[in-house]
Amino acid sequence: MSPIHVLDKYYLAISFLVILAFQVVGFIAAFSLQTDIIQDGWSALTFAFIAALTFGLGGTHYARQIVVLVFVLLWAVRLGGFQVYRIGKMGGDARFDDMRGKIASLAGFWVAQALWVFVVSLPVMVLNSPAISSPSDGGGNVPFGTSKDIVGIILWVVGFLMESSADFSKYYFKMGGHKHPKGAIIDLNVWKYCRRPNYMGEILVWLGIYLLVISPATDRPTPLSGSSRSALLGTVVSPLFTFILLMFLSGIPTAEKPTQQRAFLASHGPDAEDDEPLQPYHDQRESDPWTRYKSFRERTSLLIPIPPSIYRHIPQVVKRTILLDWGMYRFDEAKDGPKAIQEAKEKKERRNA
Numbered sequence: 001m002s003p004i005h006v007l008d009k010y011y012l013a014i015s016f017l018v019i020l021a022f023q024v025v026g027f028i029a030a031f032s033l034q035t036d037i038i039q040d041g042w043s044a045l046t047f048a049f050i051a052a053l054t055f056g057l058g059g060t061h062y063a064r065q066i067v068v069l070v071f072v073l074l075w076a077v078r079l080g081g082f083q084v085y086r087i088g089k090m091g092g093d094a095r096f097d098d099m100r101g102k103i104a105s106l107a108g109f110w111v112a113q114a115l116w117v118f119v120v121s122l123p124v125m126v127l128n129s130p131a132i133s134s135p136s137d138g139g140g141n142v143p144f145g146t147s148k149d150i151v152g153i154i155l156w157v158v159g160f161l162m163e164s165s166a167d168f169s170k171y172y173f174k175m176g177g178h179k180h181p182k183g184a185i186i187d188l189n190v191w192k193y194c195r196r197p198n199y200m201g202e203i204l205v206w207l208g209i210y211l212l213v214i215s216p217a218t219d220r221p222t223p224l225s226g227s228s229r230s231a232l233l234g235t236v237v238s239p240l241f242t243f244i245l246l247m248f249l250s251g252i253p254t255a256e257k258p259t260q261q262r263a264f265l266a267s268h269g270p271d272a273e274d275d276e277p278l279q280p281y282h283d284q285r286e287s288d289p290w291t292r293y294k295s296f297r298e299r300t301s302l303l304i305p306i307p308p309s310i311y312r313h314i315p316q317v318v319k320r321t322i323l324l325d326w327g328m329y330r331f332d333e334a335k336d337g338p339k340a341i342q343e344a345k346e347k348k349e350r351r352n353a
Contacts, residue, residue, distance in 0.1 A: 003059040009131040027110040044080025054128035063144035123235040127213040140223025152211030159204025166198035181279035193305035207239040260331035263293035
């Protein structure tokens, strides 16, 4: 089947326009209905549609393309379905509390989501494009089963299972499916081995996809021209963007330190004197919330899964560098504590006014 050429030989322009159109429709629906339920599900649907669209337009259905398509569809259906179900059951998403009724803020979120989908989908778009996969356009195929294909599959499967297990375990824990006392910290399944397994899983998923697509550019003899090789290898921006996004922008920075701050305020905030001592839970024996979280933090890796019995004995300098538990993610009670307490007091006063 001959490829269908649309706008450019890498399907970048058509993909961007389709992604943008999807997000405009999603934004209009979310703002008009004042609902949070469609945001994450809509982005997952966009990922799936772009993968299927470029696969169909490309006209070549090599084994590598089929595997990548199936992997993206599985990831998108699982993530989108879970998020729609979770937010529907919880009645909303706190992330949107400050922007739900503000058109500019909500529009900014949807623009950022369009950028995220476009950049992360780059390996899929480019692999399916005529420039890479169509012999009549200077592309070609490398038989499936290279070392990078195998490593890519392994990383994707591990990442998919890790992210799925993390999401379901956390939801089960928070919704009371697993009985636990107040103040217990989730340490079920993959959460026992790192504090942010969902983010680690997503990083591995897209690193796996990248490794799956690049064999036509790296194996000899390569069927690709120099520019096509560079374009395919350049899609490394997808896993790099995922890593940067989760490590420095919307992932760990918005989750880790705020979680630690809540534990600190539970011990030292204006409402701390009203709380009963915490009950034991698994290895969590500390009766004070902040002491408990600090102990949990010291024995549980941030991102890379490591058994607590090993991690607790690793030198701090290694934890704070190689193992990524950087200072920017850690709540410092001496430096950050006074400000957090003052803000909590002011918030309580406004609430009681």
